[in-house]
Amino acid sequence: MAMSAASLLDTFRVLSSFDPPRGALRGAPWEAYVDWAIVQGLAPLAAYNLEYRLGAGNAPEWARDKLLSIYQGSVNDNVMKLVNFKRIVGALEGRKLVLMGPASFADTLYPHVGFRPVPELQMLMKRLDVEGFAGFLANHEFVPEPDTENSGATKVVSDGRTVILLYSDVLGPRRREQAAGILERAKPMRVYGPSLFRPDLEDAVLLTAMEHARQGYAVPWVSFIDLRELVTGAKWMGGVYSRPLDVPALLSRAAEWRLERALYTSLSIVTRLFPETAPAATAALPPLRRATRELLDRTVVGPVCTPGQTSALKGMERVRRLLTGQ
Incomplete structure (x- = not known):
């Protein structure tokens, strides 16, 4: 019996796997997948899987080129953001700052830091530390920005390249005690210095x-x-x-x-x-x-x-x- 062509969901599952099965992308809907995958942050991992795990997976050259360019851009962007952030905070002492979300996941969940796009940095801290840390970042050209995404952050700062969202009452003003528990349980991120932790x-x-x-x-x-x-x-x-x-x-x-x-x-x-x-x-x-x-x-x-x-x-x-x- 002839095998059916891969659906969009099938293609997503194969190309988002860390151990993708070979031969599962016959007839994949590349026209529908590629632009959608780029918007969904899936392109870097998909490009790596196609090029290095699946022998290009019978993907057309245009699809490979487009995904690969996003992969290369993601690697460069992540490295720029995270290395610069490490340079800024590496020597900071006496604080407990929790790096959340994509920046915390890129090096702990993904085999390569470039697989997980990091659009911005999200940080949790005590409310009393927000202005002090924002002031510290101001010494490195980070200036306040409006929270245009309505993220719930206490303060948002940017140096024009990297946006950093500073959270204190991340669970809302009525659950400050529970938010304090996140800080208490957080694990050290020694690569970023003595003041950085992750949930x-x-x-x-x-x-x-x-x-x-x-x-x-x-x-x-x-x-x-x-x-x-x-x-x-x-x-x-x-x-x-x-x-x-x-x-x-x-x-x-x-x-x-x-x-x-x-x-x-x-x-x-x-x-x-x-x-x-x-x-x-x-x-x-x-x-x-x-x-x-x-x-x-x-x-x-x-x-x-x-x-x-x-x-x-x-x-x-x-x-x-x-x-x-x-």
């Missing part, structure tokens, strides 16, 4: 789910790869996130942070996109009412898992409030 594994999962919910799940699909690796213990890396989830701790914090619905939704999306994650992800699902699960599956999980969708979900503001406990 503990369970906190990283919840912060990722919270970001998904706050953005109405209109997030780059590379973020679902982040969550895939967090949930499955970053087995390719042997680093701080390379361990099984502490499910009781995760569910307890999800309840305290009122993020159980967001956690359910993000884990359910990852399970649908990457069926191999089902054992770990399903074990970490919060115990929601059946009606709530069905609502989230129908209004969020299903639509989000359709690749190629470029617009936010209809009525997402109402669902966003539901997901974030507002």
Whole structure:
């Protein structure tokens, strides 16, 4: 029996794998995939897989060239941002600054730092440290900018090349005690000096789910790869996130942070996109009412898992409030 052509979802799964199967991209929809993958932050990893793991995977030359140029740009951009950041903060002492999100994941979840685009740096700190750290960055040409993305950051600064979002009440003003717990549990990032830390594994999962919910799940699909690796213990890396989830701790914090619905939704999306994650992800699902699960599956999980969708979900503001406990 003849094999069917690869769908857009099949192509995504193959090219987002850290161990892609050979011969699975016959008839792949390159016209639909390439531009969509670039927007979704998937191009660097896809380009590497095509060129170095799949023998180009029968992709047309134009698709390879376009993806490869994004890969090379991502490597250069990440190195520029992160090396410059290390130069600035490496000697800073006496602070506890937590690097969150893409910059924290690029070197702990991905086999190459260039695979995970880092559009900006996200940092969590005590509220009293925000102005002091912003002042420190001002000595390195970082100036305040408006929070045009409505990220919830306490302050946003930029030197014209790198945007840094400074967070204090990352969980909202009513959950400062829980936010303080993130700082207390954070793990050292010695490569960036004595003052830099990254979130503990369970906190990283919840912060990722919270970001998904706050953005109405209109997030780059590379973020679902982040969550895939967090949930499955970053087995390719042997680093701080390379361990099984502490499910009781995760569910307890999800309840305290009122993020159980967001956690359910993000884990359910990852399970649908990457069926191999089902054992770990399903074990970490919060115990929601059946009606709530069905609502989230129908209004969020299903639509989000359709690749190629470029617009936010209809009525997402109402669902966003539901997901974030507002």
